[in-house]
Amino acid sequence: MAVVKANAYGHGLVATASTLTAADAFAVARIEEGVLLREAGITHPIVLLEGVFSGPQLAEAAHRDFELVVHDPSQVALLEAQGRGRRFIVWIKVDTGMNRLGFRPEEFPQALARLCSLPIPPREIRLMTHLARADERDCPMTAEQLARLQSLIDALPVHPAFAGPRGRPVLSIGNSAGLLGWPAARGDWVRPGLALYGVSPFPGELGTDLGLVPAMTLESSVIAMRQVPRGETVGYGGTWRAERNSTIAILAAGYGDGVPRHLRSGAPVLFPTGRGVLAGRVSMDMIAVDVTGLPGVRVGERAILWGATLPVEQVAEYAETIPYELICGVSQRVPLELR
């Protein structure tokens, strides 16, 4: 299932889902995201990764034919209170160690029993878990989580609501890091998000190292050029000081567009003729870039903040964050252009 939550990680929800027609299903975090997909005419199965939280949401999910993750007893209660309605595909979330969402193995039998005796029984019951440290290739925690899941499955009764082989439930385990790094974590359904967009979930590795193609390029253009004499500062707080007479290009991209405010001076910005570096604090609508000695930079010139030629994984390091936050953070005012 293609994970398209958070506006498809900043790539445009409907545009992305309309492009990923080969996906077997889409996964979203919020019911509103699923509704937008249905309203755009997407007929694929849609999984609500956090399920529903109220009676009206449950009714909407029934109306829109969403699959539900159930991770909390309150969600079982919502299904029990459902008078008439749809037979859902229900994914029971098992907490195998992430300690975020899901039933702990000792709570699982009761949740399963309640779901099996619903007035409107599920069309199918599947199992989902989430890995906490799959992006650490040498960490033993993933194997421990898989072992906990396996012992839970081994103890399950054969049940007609399970549609996997030998009366077992269909499983979904791995996100991008699980899928790429842990073959044992693939299960029946994988849930890649980041990797779909060509970005590496592993620290210190690039999407291209993994054979992926980065999908997003964030571009801006130069709206002013200036010469800054040695010793003067640039931008709010005067945090960057020219160590030489410097040529500064002002780009029309700031934290209002999703350029992180904590991007450090020195972060690379790519022009057609080479790299400039961020000079001073990111403003809401602009950044200043030191392009001293770089030929051909003038008003109207295009520049790349991240993309295929400037890996977002590397830019994220200059903001002390992960590439997820950069691509998800591209704001609504940035026009999307499909290429």
Ligand SMILES: *Cc1c(COP(=O)(O)O)cnc(C)c1O
């Ligand atoms: C966001 C999310 C994913 C996708 O994670 P990536 O690291 O982007 O691949 C998978 N499963 C769940 C439950 C999620 O919330």
